[in-house]
Amino acid sequence: MFEVRDLIGGYGKLEVIKNINFDIKEGEILSIIGPNGAGKSTLLRALTGLLPNLKGSIRFLGEELCGKPPHYYASVGIAHVQERHRVFGTMTVRENLLMGAYIKTKRQSIEKNLETVFELFPRLKERLKQQAGTLSGGEQQMLTIGQALMMMPRLILLDEPSLGLAPLLINSIYDALMKLNEQGMTILLVEQNVKKALQISQRAMLIENGEIVLQGNSQDIKNNETINKVYLGMA
């Protein structure tokens, strides 16, 4: 459903992504792992129109998206949950969720989608009137995923949802992702938490220095020798 070809991009003269090629299949979780600074977040930015002067091709359900502005990506059903739970801090939790339903065609289903979000993250319901900036990191992460669900997306790009969270919270976030995937949601998951990522995803890619150096079934990657040594810390 999502095809990326010969993607090259970065910041100004700095080329961060070097010739990236991959597909995402409908209904799967594809994880992207790799060291800090490898260009994972930059790749996600490239995939939602946030990098100017991007070269290559991004096809989503047959439509070419490369060169389109970020708000267009939202309108075709791609949600991008950014790193470090970036919420609108001085807006309430409810307002943050409503921003997820900003696109006109999604506004009829607000009540239904709010229920879906509360089923997944009951805590958000109790904090609806609170300013998002006063939530804990874990709650903010839930909120950003909730915002993405309000968009009723076809594809969610998630940037390190476990970053900086306590293990218990990481588990509840991952349980939620698993549930969503079982209901048919397609997810591109960027993670440094390699173990978690390989557990939940069907396929995975390893990115180093802006290039895909390994891709395959998550099971096979888990058994790969270098991955084991370098990323899972097992000899």
Next chain:
Amino acid sequence: MIISIIINGLLIGCIYSLIAVGLTVIFGVMRIINMFHGDAVMLGMYSAYLLHEKYGISPYISPIITAPAFLVIGLAIYKILEPIPPKQREMSSLIITLGISFVTATLAMLIWTADYRTVNLSYSQEVFDIFGTRIGYPAFFSSAFSVILIIAFYFFMTKTFLGMSIRATAIDPVSASLFGVNVKVISMLTFGIGLVLAGVAGAILSPIFYIYPFVGSNFVIKAFTIVVLGGMGSVTGALIGGLLLGVSEALASTFLEYSMKDIIAFIIFLSVLIFKPSGILGGKSRV
């Protein structure tokens, strides 16, 4: 005595707030320092004056007719400022809008001369009493309309998708765009809406202030004082800041020299910048 000074200060303060609200939203969303803001107030005053003189339309009603014109002026000026890269926004916009401001005021002088004008309503001289304070009807109506508009604007910003997207864009344009907000369009609209508020404020002011071509500079200084007082980009801050400035001016003109009235804004402006640059409200809540 002191109560009546404070009441009069609050009345004027409401109108100051209305001017400052537009300015602070423009700054919050686009980082544009709009020196033209006072001239939009001036144009609002003249248009209300002319519509009243020629057609007898009340200055409290004529903004409905003139608002679209201010929206168009806003969009046009925004187009001039749009190409400036975000990093140079604050300084460049200040200089460019200052230039536009000067040209506008000069043109106003050529067209309407430097004469002072007043809008004379049938009830201009009528007063009523609250807490032993004599309040003129025009001052009362002007303040009441300002308060209604500020409340309406507050609801617009918190209860409509357009208003929420303006606030979201001010907080984090990148995130806003990922939810489908066209940041360029929203910025342009915000500038237009900010100038409409200034123009409407001008009309509402016209029955209680003298109207002359360079009156804008007076208001732009007050508006900036309020904005730094309440925190750049904060609507509630602008409201509180306006009331504070109104009351300070009223107190200063009574207990100090009358001429201190216009200097007080400067004094507050500098004191806030020196002692609490983030504003008295902490400057945390943007828009």
